[in-house]
Amino acid sequence: MRTNVAIIGAGPAGLLLSQLLYQQGIDSVVLERRDREYCEQRQRAGMIEHGVVELLRDAGVGERMDREGFAHDGIELRFDGRSHRVDFRELTGRSVMIYAQTEIVKDLIARRLADGGQVLFEAEATAVEGVEGDHPRVRFTHNGVEEVLECDVVAACDGFHGIGRATLPSGVARTFEKSYPFGWLGILANVAPSCEELIYAHHANGFALHSLRSNEVSRLYLQVPADTDPAAWSDERIWDELATRFALDDSDWTLKRGPITDKAVTPMRSFVTEPMRYGQLFLAGDAAHIVPPTGAKGLNLALRDVSLLAEALTTWYGKGDTALLDSYSDSALRRVWRAEHFSYWMTSLLHVHPDSDEFDRRLQLAHLSHIADLPAAATHLAENYTGLPRV
Incomplete structure (x- = not known):
């Protein structure tokens, strides 16, 4: 040939x-x-x-x-019981597609x-x-x-x-190369998404992400130890932990639950x-x-x-x-x-390292607050996330 x-x-x-x-x-x-x-x-x-x-x-x-x-014109950051939207369209004039x-x-x-x-x-x-x-x-x-x-x-x-x-x-x-001591336990679930845009959550228990595949299928992730066996996590345990990590103070937002059709751990x-x-x-x-x-x-x-x-x-x-x-x-x-x-x-900012202490966590929260409070910091995230021009 x-x-x-x-x-x-x-x-x-x-x-x-x-x-x-x-x-x-x-x-x-x-x-x-x-x-x-x-x-x-x-x-x-x-x-x-x-x-x-x-x-x-x-x-x-x-x-x-x-x-x-x-x-999607933005993403939502959740940390310390609060929520902040990073508006891609306003900050960069660009959007992303799911x-x-x-x-x-x-x-x-x-x-x-x-x-x-x-x-x-x-x-x-x-x-x-x-x-x-x-x-x-x-x-x-x-x-x-x-x-x-x-x-x-x-x-x-x-x-x-x-x-x-x-x-x-x-x-x-x-x-x-660099390997991380944690991975993502990802699930596909036959349930309508609980969000209109992706949610990136930093929590003392670890990172969580809420994404979607369609109006009827949600894609969600939990930070877990790298050697985690997906079978060790029951469906109920997964939903409970997701609800904990996405929780907000002074909000009636709730996580929709449904049948989990796929479950796997992705190494980092x-x-x-x-x-x-x-x-x-x-x-x-x-x-x-x-x-x-x-x-x-x-x-x-x-x-x-x-x-x-x-x-x-x-x-x-x-x-x-x-x-x-x-x-x-x-x-x-x-x-x-x-x-x-x-x-x-992004990985260092949002995940909990097994060797980190309260000082490290306070630094992460300070950095997340910096993004939420300063448009220039949010723009740095938005420009990289939506894609830099050819470099």
Whole structure:
């Protein structure tokens, strides 16, 4: 087989890259080791930055998002029994969209297949070869047969455990990581959301987040120890603890409860690989970086990566100019480290570290009050949350 760009991974990053290249007349083949049903059902993030919303619209996959997604102009911070709304629209002129990554993947798969795109499911990449030269290739198995995909460029959008990052020589790759001693116990519940916008709650017992998936489905999270077994938390215990952490003084707000349909613990960690390019191999998304979910940056970073890469490849194929390809890693990493810092900041601000004492908690409350009381501090949060311009 032969194509211009071999894309490993049919997550949102790989699929969007394929779609953006198609719009510029550049051929690609997407290899995905899982089946289509798995790709369209795996639960992931659901907050989309302002600029990424526009990117999806420009890519021709924004129609259902605009129809079924939820545009949010702010978030609510809860701490010390009080509530404060951070108004994104007023502070930055921007908003965000709540639309599940699962739905983005469905939209992208449908669009690529409708346009005749080559997305091969149950096609597992087993080796990436020749990236130091001009004729790289990807070996993969499909329908029990080993095949070879020859190309000009390999884009590894295959996640943390994928073959793409593992292809970087040990003397080339540098990794930076931080693990947190807590995770998120996340639930999906068949109950109407108790909020109109996301609630981020800091409480002495730990962090809590109230999000949503639709008018009938809520998504909620509790900070728990990293080694927590979800089965150890009964439904009643989860709802009681959520109610405790979201509670407000002098308010009749109540948390709506309903049947819990999914329950899992998400680990919290930060991870970056440098560089994001080696020869004709380019890393994007979780293949290169992971952020704790507090800042809602993982999905957005991945889609920003492939937007940069698509522009660079378009310039190379169209004009023979390699400048953007040569600067891809540095350009992407500037945004990655900005997002890593914001995610670390939000995580440190809102979570209770097991080694913290009352002094640390007072500092957190003082910082949260600073955001609530000073527009400049709230603007810092709003600008980062809704998405910084290209950096």
